[in-house]
Amino acid sequence: MKMKFRYLSHLVFGLAAVQAVLVLLLVASCVLATRQGAWPMIMSITLVLEIGLCFAFYLWVIRPYQRTERMISLFLEGYSLTSLDNSGVSLSPVNERLTLYVKEELNANRLLKLSKRQAQYRALQNQINPHFLYNTLESIRSEALVAGLNSVADMTEALAVFFRYTISKVENLVTVEEELQNCETYFSIQQYRFGPRLKLSIECAPEDKEEIYRCRIPKLTLQPILENGIIHGTEFKIGAGMLTVQLERTEKLLTILVSDDGVGMDEFALAQLNERLDKSGRAFQEDKEEHTGGVALVNVNNRIHLLFGEEFGLHVFSIPMAGTDVQITLPIITSNREMLANEVLS
Amino acid sequence: MKEEVLRMDRITYQEQGVTELNHFCLDIDAGEIVGLIPINDTGMAALIRLLRQNLPLHYGYVYYRGKLINHWQKSDGSFNRIGIIESRSGLADDLTVADNVFVLRQGFKKRIINRKVLNRQLEPFLKETGVNLFADSCARELSAFPRFITELVKAVVAGCRLIVLMEPASVISDTRLESLQQILRHYAAKGFSFLYVSRHYEEARQICTRAAIMVNGQIAKVVSTADTPPETLRCFGVEAYTQLVRYKERPRPSGSDTIPAMEMKGLTFGHIHSLELSLAQGECVVLQDLNNHIVNDLIALFSGGRQTTGGELRVGGKVLKPSRSREIAVIQQQPTQTMLFPELTYMDNLCFTLDHRLPNIWRRSAPRASVRHEFETMLGSKVFDQPIEALTKPEKYDLVYTRVLLQRPKVAVCVQPFMSADVEQRMQIWTLMERLLEKGISVLILAVNLADSLSLADRLIRVRDGKVQAVYGREDFASLPSSAPWHDFWASTDKGKEPDGL
Numbered sequence: 001m002k003m004k005f006r007y008l009s010h011l012v013f014g015l016a017a018v019q020a021v022l023v024l025l026l027v028a029s030c031v032l033a034t035r036q037g038a039w040p041m042i043m044s045i046t047l048v049l050e051i052g053l054c055f056a057f058y059l060w061v062i063r064p065y066q067r068t069e070r071m072i073s074l075f076l077e078g079y080s081l082t083s084l085d086n087s088g089v090s091l092s093p094v095n096e097r098l099t100l101y102v103k104e105e106l107n108a109n110r111l112l113k114l115s116k117r118q119a120q121y122r123a124l125q126n127q128i129n130p131h132f133l134y135n136t137l138e139s140i141r142s143e144a145l146v147a148g149l150n151s152v153a154d155m156t157e158a159l160a161v162f163f164r165y166t167i168s169k170v171e172n173l174v175t176v177e178e179e180l181q182n183c184e185t186y187f188s189i190q191q192y193r194f195g196p197r198l199k200l201s202i203e204c205a206p207e208d209k210e211e212i213y214r215c216r217i218p219k220l221t222l223q224p225i226l227e228n229g230i231i232h233g234t235e236f237k238i239g240a241g242m243l244t245v246q247l248e249r250t251e252k253l254l255t256i257l258v259s260d261d262g263v264g265m266d267e268f269a270l271a272q273l274n275e276r277l278d279k280s281g282r283a284f285q286e287d288k289e290e291h292t293g294g295v296a297l298v299n300v301n302n303r304i305h306l307l308f309g310e311e312f313g314l315h316v317f318s319i320p321m322a323g324t325d326v327q328i329t330l331p332i333i334t335s336n337r338e339m340l341a342n343e344v345l346s
Numbered sequence: 347m348k349e350e351v352l353r354m355d356r357i358t359y360q361e362q363g364v365t366e367l368n369h370f371c372l373d374i375d376a377g378e379i380v381g382l383i384p385i386n387d388t389g390m391a392a393l394i395r396l397l398r399q400n401l402p403l404h405y406g407y408v409y410y411r412g413k414l415i416n417h418w419q420k421s422d423g424s425f426n427r428i429g430i431i432e433s434r435s436g437l438a439d440d441l442t443v444a445d446n447v448f449v450l451r452q453g454f455k456k457r458i459i460n461r462k463v464l465n466r467q468l469e470p471f472l473k474e475t476g477v478n479l480f481a482d483s484c485a486r487e488l489s490a491f492p493r494f495i496t497e498l499v500k501a502v503v504a505g506c507r508l509i510v511l512m513e514p515a516s517v518i519s520d521t522r523l524e525s526l527q528q529i530l531r532h533y534a535a536k537g538f539s540f541l542y543v544s545r546h547y548e549e550a551r552q553i554c555t556r557a558a559i560m561v562n563g564q565i566a567k568v569v570s571t572a573d574t575p576p577e578t579l580r581c582f583g584v585e586a587y588t589q590l591v592r593y594k595e596r597p598r599p600s601g602s603d604t605i606p607a608m609e610m611k612g613l614t615f616g617h618i619h620s621l622e623l624s625l626a627q628g629e630c631v632v633l634q635d636l637n638n639h640i641v642n643d644l645i646a647l648f649s650g651g652r653q654t655t656g657g658e659l660r661v662g663g664k665v666l667k668p669s670r671s672r673e674i675a676v677i678q679q680q681p682t683q684t685m686l687f688p689e690l691t692y693m694d695n696l697c698f699t700l701d702h703r704l705p706n707i708w709r710r711s712a713p714r715a716s717v718r719h720e721f722e723t724m725l726g727s728k729v730f731d732q733p734i735e736a737l738t739k740p741e742k743y744d745l746v747y748t749r750v751l752l753q754r755p756k757v758a759v760c761v762q763p764f765m766s767a768d769v770e771q772r773m774q775i776w777t778l779m780e781r782l783l784e785k786g787i788s789v790l791i792l793a794v795n796l797a798d799s800l801s802l803a804d805r806l807i808r809v810r811d812g813k814v815q816a817v818y819g820r821e822d823f824a825s826l827p828s829s830a831p832w833h834d835f836w837a838s839t840d841k842g843k844e845p846d847g848l
Binding site: 074079207208248249252253255267274277278311313315317318323325327329 | 347348349350355356358368369371373375404405407412414418419559561562564565566567568582
């Protein structure tokens with residue numbers, strides 16, 4: 001038995017009215033019982049109706065109320081931004097207006113634009129003029145080549161390529177191939193610092209490679225995680241460090257596993273980090289809250305949530321002294337048509 | 347392209363306000379055998395319940411064969427087509443193998459059952475497994491391995507693309523385990539997927555392509571078993587246990603000049619043929635039954651339920667009359683469930699095998715008070731006034747082993763003592779058994795699977811078809827197959843020498 005009501009308050013009033021009628025019937029049947037002896041029939045019908053009413057009250061009021069309350073509490077815990085949308089029924093018209101207002105404030109498009117504006121603001125704050133930066137780097141490279149400093153020239157070139165990708169390309173989605181190229185560029189810069197101590201391996205099943213490399217993923221998804229792996233993982237490790245990017249796809253999913261063999265973390269730190277990733281809503285609600293470490297992961301995760309929904313995102317696995325794996329789960333998007341089908345991306 | 351069979355994505359699951367699964371992530375592809383190594387028991391039972399049925403989640407998503415079947419916003423309570431094979435039987439005991447496989451299947455609607463047709467239908471499945479199993483056999487009569495195979499075939503026939511195997515090594519012998527693993531590989535090649543739950547990494551790496559390490563209800567890491575993982579990973583969660591074993595000092599018995607605590611001379615009965623065994627005082631010997639034939643016979647013999655037909659069993663130099671003897675104490679498998687009497691008090695449970703040492707124990711309260719006073723420091727003062735059901739699992743283990751300690755037998759026979767125990771419990775069992783050995787009580791561990799027995803053993807005796815096949819001293823433990831738990835521990839110590847501190 002499925003009935004849909006828009007407001008619980010209306011339903012409660014309706015059921016209360018039915019209840020009042022039933023109580024009147026019950027009183028009447030008692031009066032009749034004392035006068036005419038015709039009470040058993042009316043009484044039993046009233047009782048059946050009362051039981052039906054209780055059942056309806058549970059089905060249409062209590063259960064939706066419990067569901068709504070659960071969704072609100074999960075939203076407040078920071079688990080989801082869309083749970084308010086999916087709560088099913090509203091408590092009252094005023095409550096519905098309030099929910100709509102909150103939803104509008106937390107609209108994914110708005111948040112995405114807001115995050116873009118923040119990035120632009122930060123760029124302005126840092127007084128970065130991309131063209132000035134590229135020209136300067138190009139000049140340094142020329143000077144280095146003239147002076148015979150090939151390694152400085154190569155390093156400067158890698159830095160210019162990295163900044164060009166990071167700052168200039170404004171699209172939300174790029175191909176996996178472009179993102180991996182950027183990772184390799186970033187890695188080559190880091191290798192000037194770490195030397196042969198640091199190694200990067202990109203692994204992918206040969207039969208799926210072409211398809212995977214054509215998939216679109218949010219720009220700057222992999223590089224911040226790779227950077228995180230170097231800074232928090234291998235940098236503190238004694239001896240050589242190995243970073244691995246493994247790519248796999250199923251019919252609907254693209255899974256990228258970025259692993260390091262660094263110092264890892266204990267189970268409590270791991271649970272805390274995964275909680276922050278799961279409760280992505282909290283990151284938008286509480287900008288003032290400051291966390292140490294894992295900011296890059298949280299940012300990447302939030303962007304994925306905004307672009308593709310909460311079913312996708314990041315998850316971290318780690319064991320002390322045995323490395324950390326960051327698993328990125330994304331939908332398969334290979335064409336512009338699929339991009340346009342996504343409200344936020346279009 | 348891989349085909350996803352199960353994906354549990356960021357599951358947080360609570361039962362009565364207690365978080366059982368915490369940000370739990372696990373994915374299994376078609377044709378894959380994935381290991382699950384629980385470091386502790388937190389969340390294990392809940393995980394099985396969640397696989398079986400779509401229960402309300404606090405957060406997360408469950409996908410089965412690419413379809414979202416359960417998520418935090420909606421759980422319909424429906425049952426999933428996932429086969430779960432546990433260490434205890436999931437078959438209807440009074441039905442035949444064919445009935446269990448076909449008749450109890452979801453969606454079976456025939457009212458008149460033609461047994462011949464069922465048997466004929468089952469034949470190709472049994473042939474596929476290569477196991478000599480009859481469709482007409484009654485499920486009650488099946489031993490662990492055929493029972494596992496029956497449940498496996500049942501799951502395959504029911505169309506379960508994912509089958510969970512709960513610690514098969516705890517009930518199946520080593521030889522049979524190899525056969526089971528071959529059968530699993532065969533089905534995996536046909537696209538079936540398996541989640542293989544094991545307490546030991548060494549066992550999981552024999553069969554699984556990946557192994558997920560689970561601790562406190564979260565997957566800490568997923569490891570590829572193709573590569574040799576670093577020691578930190580292999581020892582994850584058991585470092586304290588390894589340290590405990592490595593640095594515990596106990597004088598090892600020489601056993602040459604004293605009367606053996608137990609001696610079996612040409613013992614013959616049931617499946618046992620001319621079994622020879624000698625156990626020195628304070629020695630720990632593991633008797634591993636490679637094809638799971640003799641353990642039940644030996645338990646029956648030690649408990650007084652069976653007589654030998656040939657040879658003799660001597661305890662402390664005297665021929666044993668087992669029916670009323672307190673010379674041998676048998677600690678059954680999972681003793682917290684099988685060896686405690688909830689209707690008796692804690693003191694009754696503790697002292698009821700003490701009558702041969704203190705004949706007045708039940709007439710006078712003074713000896714009982716004295717026992718309580720003596721053991722309060724070891725067991726804690728609160729437990730003595732608690733009902734048995736209110737005790738925690740460690741307190742129950744303490745009670746069972748302290749009872750044996752009080753009984754002071756010559757030999758304590760422990761049946762699969764580490765079965766289904768998490769790391770903390772295994773450490774406790776190890777400590778309790780060490781305490782028995784320190785008091786000069788010999789320990790005979792009867793096992794079909796080694797589990798943690800090698801952490802304690804002075805000798806390992808492997809028995810096949812009721813006869814001794816091989817005997818290993820401590821110095822030979824490193825030469826055991828690498829799938830044996832604690833093999834790496836012994837291999838990492840100097841070969842032929844005792845490990846540091848021992």
